[in-house]
Amino acid sequence: MLLGWDALRSSDWSQLSHAYGPATDTPGHLERLFEDDHAGWAKTIDHLYWSVTHQSSVTTATPPAALVVAGLLGDQRLDQPITADGLEPKPVSAHLLDFLAIVAEGTEPDRTEGEVWDAYCGPPIDELDMVWRSKPFTEGYEAVIKCREVCPALVDPVLQRLTADDLHTRLAATSTAALLGLVPSVTNRRAEIIKLLEAIAHSADIHHERAHALVERLARSTR
Numbered sequence: 001m002l003l004g005w006d007a008l009r010s011s012d013w014s015q016l017s018h019a020y021g022p023a024t025d026t027p028g029h030l031e032r033l034f035e036d037d038h039a040g041w042a043k044t045i046d047h048l049y050w051s052v053t054h055q056s057s058v059t060t061a062t063p064p065a066a067l068v069v070a071g072l073l074g075d076q077r078l079d080q081p082i083t084a085d086g087l088e089p090k091p092v093s094a095h096l097l098d099f100l101a102i103v104a105e106g107t108e109p110d111r112t113e114g115e116v117w118d119a120y121c122g123p124p125i126d127e128l129d130m131v132w133r134s135k136p137f138t139e140g141y142e143a144v145i146k147c148r149e150v151c152p153a154l155v156d157p158v159l160q161r162l163t164a165d166d167l168h169t170r171l172a173a174t175s176t177a178a179l180l181g182l183v184p185s186v187t188n189r190r191a192e193i194i195k196l197l198e199a200i201a202h203s204a205d206i207h208h209e210r211a212h213a214l215v216e217r218l219a220r221s222t223r
Helices: 004-009 023-034 038-052 063-071 092-105 111-121 127-132 139-162 167-180 184-203 207-221
Strands: 080-083 087-091
Touching: 004 023, 004 063, 023 038, 023 063, 038 063, 038 080, 038 087, 038 092, 063 092, 080 092, 087 092, 087 167, 092 139, 092 167, 092 207, 111 139, 139 167, 139 184, 167 184
Parallel strands: none
Antiparallel strands: 080 087
16 A cells, blocks of 8 residues: 555545545645644644544544555654644654554454444444434444555554654554554454564563553453
């Protein structure tokens, strides 16, 4: 799959949507990541957190945005820390990894594809469900399935950040790798991911990092 700039330019954003409507503004936000613009970076991160994904849910704009972000994880410019209202002060790359963690979690890995279909497009299961979902939400189903399809392409860029110089970035990469290992389309990489988390848990110089990796490894290996 295409990553980075190629993914940005090859996607038809006019056919996609995010939490607040058509995703025609998303390319402009993503383009800021290719520029040296700290204020623009902060706005883009906010857009990824609250529009492209929203309250841990994915949209049809999420899969191509994730591919763009994955292609930028190795860009040293984005290892610069960023401070903005509402954002934890840490490198841009760590924030981007956090976004990819939301993408992985948004694939609803505990559900089969049939269960995802039933959740979004099946008949309401009770009166409350009928209130919230008066008709099939096929776009929501498609967003989840498309995110599952792109997740294998996210694995290697994320794993490469497990050895980043910055602790925030390494911790974010650890969490994101662990979550990716749960996605159904990434099962063939799961053992590899768990092995890497074990290595970090045993060898990291910082106690907090060792504990974080161990928790992530144990949590993912028991599911």
